[in-house]
Amino acid sequence: MPDAVKAPVIKAVGVKRYYKQRGGSLLSFGRKPRMIQAVDGVDFELYEGEIFGVIGESGCGKSTLGRLLIRLEEPSEGDIYFRGESSKALMKKDPKKFHRMVQAVFQNPFDTFTPNDTIGEIMMRPLRLHGIGKSDEERRAMCEKALEDGGLKPAADFLGRFPHELSGGQLQRISILRSMLLEPLFLVADEPVSMLDVSVRAEIIHMLQDLCASRRTAIMLISHDIAVVRYVSQRVAVMYLGRIVEMGDTDTIIQNPMHPYTQALISNCSSIDPDEDKQAIEIQGEPPSPINPGPGCYFANRCFKACEKCFKSYPPMRTMKDGRVVSCHFATGDE
Amino acid sequence: MKILEIQDLCVTYIAGEKRIKAVDHVSFAIDEGDSLGIVGESGSGKSTMAMAMLRLLDPRYTEITGAANYRGENLLTVDPRRLSELRWKDIAVVFQKSMNSLSPVHRIGEQFEDIYRVHEPKASKKEIRERVEKLFAMVNLAPRVYNLYPHELSGGMLQRTSIALSLLFHPKILIMDEATTALDVVTQGQILSEIKKLEKSIAVTRMMITHDLSVVATSCQKIIVLYAGQLMEFGYVRDVLANPRHPYTEGLVRSFPSLHGKKEELLSIPGSLPDLSNPPQGCIFAPRCPYATDQCRAHRPEPRHIDDLHVAACWRVKGGIQDA
Structure with a gap:
């Protein structure tokens, strides 16, 4: 458990993001537009030097949540507090300062960089924008040092190269190094390894872990790969249709998931051990539409445990004895 | 009974002056009713191999040698009319992006x-x-x-x-080229279990091309590990994954985080694929191999038998049939 005395670096309170549904016929004119609930009320806290995993199926809102946290998008409701300050206020006051506090690493390293700039140009630009370093020579030296520390040697050579000359793993490392040059408070890593070959994934994962440990940056790791999340993150949140259904210590949740969705998700994860006795919980169908998912639990129509109550009311978040929170009618505190 | 036998298959892409050996002397055989997983990193020639078998590659830019015998017919040389009869009816492919x-x-x-x-x-x-x-x-x-x-x-x-x-x-043979890669864990789990059920009701031999070892571990009996177009290891999934004999397979297995049990340290394989238009002399994996010796750098190891089925192309494999 994170130190309770310490104030969280990030605190999300009731964050929601709705999108208006586009299109519609003439008949719908004058009617209230239908809303797609991408993120539907998320609360959590993130501490210094912590890697927080977010897992869930595609379309569950995990990437939208990441974008909301670094304010690439405005939340429809709720707010995110950085060290107690509202991000909305921070953005109004000094957007540049805010952007320096939060950084992101995205899934596809080949799309991250401008193809006609050299790596040196790409890495120095944020430094210049934020007025770090007195001259370009000084900035170049900073980039060189960052590359050397990140294991990309000889660094001077890398600075003169173009993105297409490098492999995906190298580009992803540069992407991480570049965001860390600004010494952010918080980093969102959205599927940082899913595009890469298995043999280089470990490098990227270790790099994130090292940075988190040495610079005390809070990292949110968004991934659909539960094994990766288990490996790096101390705490994990499981999302389903825009809401967190279970959140707590990673090992506790993976070994003993309480929410039926988490149970199904984990049991469906293939393992590389062919001898492992696996009883996959089969869940039928697909998630319901994120437009008005209904009053009951969003997972109820696919849940193997669902009863009448589940279709009537959305289960509240309950804190369990082991500290995790679960939102399921069947998870009572005394289990 | 052997349903498909690949013998000494080589595929070379010709790009101007460059000749890129995408598949390099690969031989293996599968029996009827088998399920075979073909794994390797991107660029290791897994898809090229399947495409070459069905002659889906443009002959102007590729050179294919060797044989792919499907029930006694060499797919690489049969009459085009016969080939189009076989395609889809006998051998069908599911590609990654069905969209x-x-x-x-x-x-x-x-x-x-x-x-x-x-x-x-x-x-x-x-x-x-x-x-x-x-x-x-x-x-x-x-x-x-x-x-x-x-x-x-x-x-x-x-x-x-x-x-x-x-x-x-x-079809008698179903080739699935990264067919579940783009899907969610839950959907992937659903589809894999459906495929396994299907196989019990209809006789089909399946070849799964994937970079995900866990998919092979849960759904296949046999496995082929390819690296830079060459066969590194072949055998039953339980033998190969539990006791990898080739350093590359070992590296792959160790770079996979597991979901249960102890958290072992994740290791990566340093370096990257060699330039296939100018491959190194000796073992193709030697530049990245932690155990490489002078022998490895000078001579290419032939696949060696560990038991009847299990094969690994590495000089370190000893006590195999050749040495006994």
């Missing part, structure tokens, strides 16, 4: 009808519909999908549609 392989402007049903008529020109609409609905039931799709357009389906449903499409003529 791209279905026409966006035709209903799913029409596309099934078109393909069905290629091999059965006289089939009636009703007959086709019955057949297709039976297939839909097999892959857990609702009959209403017949009248829908591809954009109305989710990724999982499209992939199921593709699988149904590939099973249209009861």
Whole structure:
């Protein structure tokens, strides 16, 4: 458990993001537009030097949540507090300062960089924008040092190269190094390894872990790969249709998931051990539409445990004895 | 009985002056009813191998040697007319991006009808519909999908549609090229278990091309590990993954985080694929191999037998049949 005395670096309170549904016929004119609930009320806290995993199926809102946290998008409701300050206020006051506090690493390293700039140009630009370093020579030296520390040697050579000359793993490392040059408070890593070959994934994962440990940056790791999340993150949140259904210590949740969705998700994860006795919980169908998912639990129509109550009311978040929170009618505190 | 035997297959891409050896002297055989996983990093030649077998590569830019014997017929040399008879009817392929392989402007049903008529020109609409609905039931799709357009389906449903499409003529061999890679864990789990159930009801030999070892571990009996177009290891999944004999396989296994048990340290394989237009002398993996010796750098190891089936191309394999 994170130190309770310490104030969280990030605190999300009731964050929601709705999108208006586009299109519609003439008949719908004058009617209230239908809303797609991408993120539907998320609360959590993130501490210094912590890697927080977010897992869930595609379309569950995990990437939208990441974008909301670094304010690439405005939340429809709720707010995110950085060290107690509202991000909305921070953005109004000094957007540049805010952007320096939060950084992101995205899934596809080949799309991250401008193809006609050299790596040196790409890495120095944020430094210049934020007025770090007195001259370009000084900035170049900073980039060189960052590359050397990140294991990309000889660094001077890398600075003169173009993105297409490098492999995906190298580009992803540069992407991480570049965001860390600004010494952010918080980093969102959205599927940082899913595009890469298995043999280089470990490098990227270790790099994130090292940075988190040495610079005390809070990292949110968004991934659909539960094994990766288990490996790096101390705490994990499981999302389903825009809401967190279970959140707590990673090992506790993976070994003993309480929410039926988490149970199904984990049991469906293939393992590389062919001898492992696996009883996959089969869940039928697909998630319901994120437009008005209904009053009951969003997972109820696919849940193997669902009863009448589940279709009537959305289960509240309950804190369990082991500290995790679960939102399921069947998870009572005394289990 | 052997259903498919690949002998000394080489595929070379010709790009101007460059000659890129994408598949380099690969030999293996699979029996009827087998399920084979082909794994390797991107660029290791897994897809090229499957495409070469079906002669889907442009002959102007590729050079293929060796043999791919399907029930005594060499697919690489048979008459084109015979080949088009075999394609889809005997050997079917499911590609990764089914969204791209279905026409966006035709209903799913029409596309099934078109393909069905290629091999059965006289089939009636009703007959086709019955057949297709039976297939839909097999892959857990609702009959209403017949009248829908591809954009109305989710990724999982499209992939199921593709699988149904590939099973249209009861193929003997089903090649799945990263068929579950783009899907969610839950959907992937659903589809893998459906495929396993299917295999019990219809006799089909499956080849899974994937970079995900865990997919192979849960759904295949045998495994081939490819690296830079060369066969590194071949054997039963439980032998190869539990006791990898080739350093590359070992590296792959160790770079996979596991979901249960102790958290072992994740290791990566340093370096990257060699330039295939100018491969290093000796073992192709030697530049990245932690155990490489002078012998490895000078001479290429031939695949050596560890037991009847298990093969690894590494000088470190000793006590095998050759040495005994």
